[in-house]
Amino acid sequence: MIEFYTEIKWLHVAAVIASGSLFLLRGLAVQGGARWAMSPPLRYASYTIDTVLLTAAFMLLTILPGAVFANGWLTTKVSFLVAYVVLGSYALKRGHSRRERLAFLIAAVCVYAAMIAIARSHHPLGALHAVLA
Numbered sequence: 001m002i003e004f005y006t007e008i009k010w011l012h013v014a015a016v017i018a019s020g021s022l023f024l025l026r027g028l029a030v031q032g033g034a035r036w037a038m039s040p041p042l043r044y045a046s047y048t049i050d051t052v053l054l055t056a057a058f059m060l061l062t063i064l065p066g067a068v069f070a071n072g073w074l075t076t077k078v079s080f081l082v083a084y085v086v087l088g089s090y091a092l093k094r095g096h097s098r099r100e101r102l103a104f105l106i107a108a109v110c111v112y113a114a115m116i117a118i119a120r121s122h123h124p125l126g127a128l129h130a131v132l133a
Contacts (some may be wrong), residue, residue, distance in 0.1 A: 001063050008059050015053035016119075020112050023045055026104040031098065037091065076124040077115050084111045094117050 022045065024049035036042070061074075087108035095101030117126030125132065 001059070005063050007058070008056050008063070012053060012056035012060060015049055015056060016116070019049045019053055021045070022049060023092075023112075024109065026099075027088075027108070030092055030106065031102055036095055073118055073122050077118045080111050080115045080117045080118070084108055084115065086130060 022042070026037040026042060026046070087104050089099050091104035093107050095104050114126055118124060121127065121129055123129040
């Protein structure tokens with residue numbers, strides 16, 4: 001399966017971009033009061049993209065199982081993923097007020113950016129690693 005590593009990695013990256021973009025679009029639409037942001041087609045598109053993203057991630061993990069133990073970057077990224085999902089849920093539907101949903105949206109986008117920095121640097125500190133080194 002190693003021969004498909006590049007294709008799987010690019011599928012994963014494309015799904016990360018699609019997932020984050022759709023979340024941001026929906027989050028901004030919720031802030032604007034648009035009902036279409038929570039429509040079933042968009043929700044199912046989000047589920048589909050996230051399923052592709054996680055499937056590709058697990059495939060990459062099986063191809064390169066040593067990445068789990070490299071230096072903790074993958075563990076940190078997965079921990080941030082859990083936080084991102086919870087924050088995103090509050091940003092889109094569980095927040096009690098518009099202001100609260102906005103705070104959760106901003107927090108979720110910051111966590112998303114941190115996950116990307118961690119993935120690109122392969123270091124638990126992400127972009128901070130270069131600054132602190």
